[in-house]
Every structure is written in C-alpha cells, then in structure tokens.
Amino acid sequence: PHLWSICEDMLEVAPEAVMLQYVNPMAINTWAIAEKYPTIKQVGLCHSVQGTAHELAHDLGIPYEEIRYRSAGINHMAFYLKFEHRQPDGSYRDLYPDLVRAYREGRAPKPTWNPRCPNKVRYEMLTRLGYFVTESSEHFAEYTPYFIKEGREDLIEKFGIPLDEYPKRCVEQIERWKTTSEEYRKANRIEVKQSKEYASEIVNSVWTGEPGVIYGNVRNNGVITSLPFNAAVEVPCLVDASGIQPTYIGDLPPQLTALIRTNINVQELTVAALMTENREHLYHAAMMDPHTAAELDLDQIWRLVDDLLAAHGDWIPEWARPSKASRAA
Structure with a gap:
C-alpha cells in the first residue's frame, strides 16, 4: 500500500518523472508497479553487477x-554471460577458465572488505553452472536449496x-x-565522492x-x-534524454533459465496476491520458494507465513493480515 501511494502521488504531480527504485524486494516491486501502473517510468537499481x-x-x-562484461537475469540472480579481459592488441580474452582455475587452486576468492563473507558459494556455483552469479554468496545461498540445511x-x-x-x-x-x-x-568542508551506484548517472543522462x-x-x-x-x-540499459532503454539479450543458457524460474515462481505469485488482494497466493508463493520447500512441510510453511504477516503488523494491508483464528491454529 505504501508503494501504491507513492505511485499515485507520481501520477498526480510528476507523471513524466522516472522512479529510481532501490527498495527490496526489488523484482517484486518492479513487476508489481509495471502491472498496476504501466504508465510510470521506473527502473529498479542494485549494485550487485558492478560490485x-x-x-x-x-x-x-x-x-x-581492463574488464568487459555482459550480465543478464533477474535481480539477485543475474549471471555474467561474458566476462573478459582486454589484451594489448585490443582483443578480449575469456576469463572464466582463469576464475575456475583460481578457485580450484585455492587462489580465489581473495579476502574482501568483509571478513565474515568468504564468497565461496558463488565460485562453487560457477563450477556447476559455468557462469558466475552477481549476487553475494551469503545472499545467493538463501535463494537456493543447496547450501543452508x-x-x-x-x-x-x-x-x-x-x-x-x-x-x-x-x-x-x-x-x-x-x-x-x-x-x-x-566538518568545515564535506567532500562528496562518486559512488558505484547508478542513480546520479541516470539523472545526468536523462x-x-x-x-x-x-x-x-x-x-x-x-x-x-x-x-x-x-x-x-x-x-x-542505455540511458539518455529518451529515458531508460533495455538491451535485447535473447535466450539465456538453459541451466540459468531453469534456476531463475524457481525464483520467478515466487515473485509471480506474490505479484498475483498484490494485484488481486488474494492472500492465499502469499502461501502459494512461500510454497514455491526453493529453500523454504527444501526445509519445511506445508503446515510449517503456512504457520511461518502467518507469523511473518503478524510480526509486520500495520505494515501489512488489511486484506493480507492473518485472522486470529488462523494464528491460533
């Protein structure tokens, strides 16, 4: 409902503006806005790809x-279709064999800014899928049934x-x-440094x-x-005075498409709940989540959804709130 009110305000006061949307669940928000408010110009932004x-x-x-790459998929489950290094003669060399070899030999991943996150999950998935996912290892592990059991x-x-x-x-x-x-x-003087986020670049280009x-x-x-x-x-996406223009990708490799679809199932059912105000679809969405389904039976999934809805209180719209009877059960 809060997202809807922002969209309503935009239509009223700034119908030509571009919504720069940084809020999770990114894919569900982007999908739902496009369904309910198709005239709103919007783009969901993350920093996983460049990071x-x-x-x-x-x-x-x-x-x-010296790196050149091309990535595609869905938010938190996009993959580098190409990851290459520019050579002195101007040509580009595929870096995937180097990444796999470095992982096998224990030279990668190297320590990052966060010593709590050694980043091994994504390298392991690289050896199984042939492509590197853009979302962090600790987060990607939550979207799949393979690592947290x-x-x-x-x-x-x-x-x-x-x-x-x-x-x-x-x-x-x-x-x-x-x-x-x-x-x-x-401070007497505040220096603003350019970040790797896309928002300022979009504003400049538009x-x-x-x-x-x-x-x-x-x-x-x-x-x-x-x-x-x-x-x-x-x-x-190309961005200029005409706005945000996505680039054609075509088919993804079949193993990537299959894995991505498991998360699209959850997103599609959640958007269906939002569009129809049918709370049953919230339970259906949880049923489809790969990690949830690998750990919980149906009764546990239902109770978990009820508990989460109740815990969010007034943040949940009236139609989605669990009844006292369902919580007691």
Missing part, C-alpha cells in the same frame, strides 16, 4: 578498467556462510550513520542527454526471450 565485477577483477589481479553444519563450515550476517550488518550500518552524521556536523549504460531492473517485454514476458529482469 561483483570489481571483486572478480580483484581476485584475478586485473585492473577493473538443517543439521548440515558441515556445509555452513565448508562454504563459510555467515547466517547472522544481515542482522550484524544492519547494526553496524546504523552505528556508521550516527558516526557519519556527527562528523558532518563538525537531464543532459549524455548517453550512459547501467544495469537496471525493468519489465522484460521480450528482452530475455527464455523468461516470462511480464517478469522483472535485470539487463544492460
């Missing part, structure tokens, strides 16, 4: 500026999966916000017409031909 490319360049000891502490240990990472990160971020706020209040390229989440509309037409996909 991971920097990490892989670091793992291989190659300057990021009840009673399988050996898997957690082997792949270094920090189960408490996100609560810890939230606590640390809140503390950093306080510290940064105090520093800014005391406003000035200077072309830019970003990775954005948009309605598929046939850009990735092996995924549903109305799904939200994450693809390279």
Whole structure:
C-alpha cells in the first residue's frame, strides 16, 4: 500500500518523472508497479553487477578498467554471460577458465572488505553452472536449496556462510550513520565522492542527454526471450534524454533459465496476491520458494507465513493480515 501511494502521488504531480527504485524486494516491486501502473517510468537499481565485477577483477589481479562484461537475469540472480579481459592488441580474452582455475587452486576468492563473507558459494556455483552469479554468496545461498540445511553444519563450515550476517550488518550500518552524521556536523568542508551506484548517472543522462549504460531492473517485454514476458529482469540499459532503454539479450543458457524460474515462481505469485488482494497466493508463493520447500512441510510453511504477516503488523494491508483464528491454529 505504501508503494501504491507513492505511485499515485507520481501520477498526480510528476507523471513524466522516472522512479529510481532501490527498495527490496526489488523484482517484486518492479513487476508489481509495471502491472498496476504501466504508465510510470521506473527502473529498479542494485549494485550487485558492478560490485561483483570489481571483486572478480580483484581476485584475478586485473585492473577493473581492463574488464568487459555482459550480465543478464533477474535481480539477485543475474549471471555474467561474458566476462573478459582486454589484451594489448585490443582483443578480449575469456576469463572464466582463469576464475575456475583460481578457485580450484585455492587462489580465489581473495579476502574482501568483509571478513565474515568468504564468497565461496558463488565460485562453487560457477563450477556447476559455468557462469558466475552477481549476487553475494551469503545472499545467493538463501535463494537456493543447496547450501543452508538443517543439521548440515558441515556445509555452513565448508562454504563459510555467515547466517547472522544481515542482522550484524544492519547494526553496524546504523552505528556508521550516527558516526557519519556527527562528523558532518563538525566538518568545515564535506567532500562528496562518486559512488558505484547508478542513480546520479541516470539523472545526468536523462537531464543532459549524455548517453550512459547501467544495469537496471525493468519489465522484460521480450528482452530475455527464455523468461516470462511480464517478469522483472535485470539487463544492460542505455540511458539518455529518451529515458531508460533495455538491451535485447535473447535466450539465456538453459541451466540459468531453469534456476531463475524457481525464483520467478515466487515473485509471480506474490505479484498475483498484490494485484488481486488474494492472500492465499502469499502461501502459494512461500510454497514455491526453493529453500523454504527444501526445509519445511506445508503446515510449517503456512504457520511461518502467518507469523511473518503478524510480526509486520500495520505494515501489512488489511486484506493480507492473518485472522486470529488462523494464528491460533
């Protein structure tokens, strides 16, 4: 409902504006807005693609500026279809064999800014799928049934999966916000450094017409031909004075399409719940989640959804709130 109110306000006061949407669940939000408010210009933004490319360049000891890549999929489950290194003669060399070899030999992944996250899950998936996923290892592990299992502490240990990472990160971020706020209040001069986020680049390109390229989440509309037409996909986009224009990808490799579809199932059912205000589809969505289905039976899934809806209280719209009878059961 809060997202809908923002959309209603945009239609009323700024119908030609572009919504830069940074809110999770990114794919569900992008998909739902496109369904309910098709005239709103929007793009969902994340930093996984460019952030991971920097990490892989670091793992291989190659300057990021010499890397060329092409990624496609859905948010938190997009893959580098190409990951290449520019050679002195101007040609490009495929870096996937180097990444696999570095992982097999224990040279990758190298330590990153976060020592709690050793990033082994994605490298393991690379050896199984042949492509590297853009979302972090600790997050990607939650979208699949392979790594986090009840009673399988050996898997957690082997792949270094920090189960408490996100609560810890939230606590640390809140503390950093306080510290940064105090520093800014005391500072005589504040220097703003360019980040790897796409928002400022989009504003510049739309406003000035200077072309830019970003990775954005948009309605598929046939850009990735092996995924549903109305799904939200994450693809390279040209940005200029005409707005955000997605790039045609075609079919993804079949193993990537299959894995992505398992998460599109969840997204599609959640959007169906939002569009029809049918709360049954929320349970259906949870049933389809690969990790949830691998761990819980149907009664447990139903109770979990009820507990989560109840815990969110007034943030949940009236139609989706569990009845007292269902909670008691």
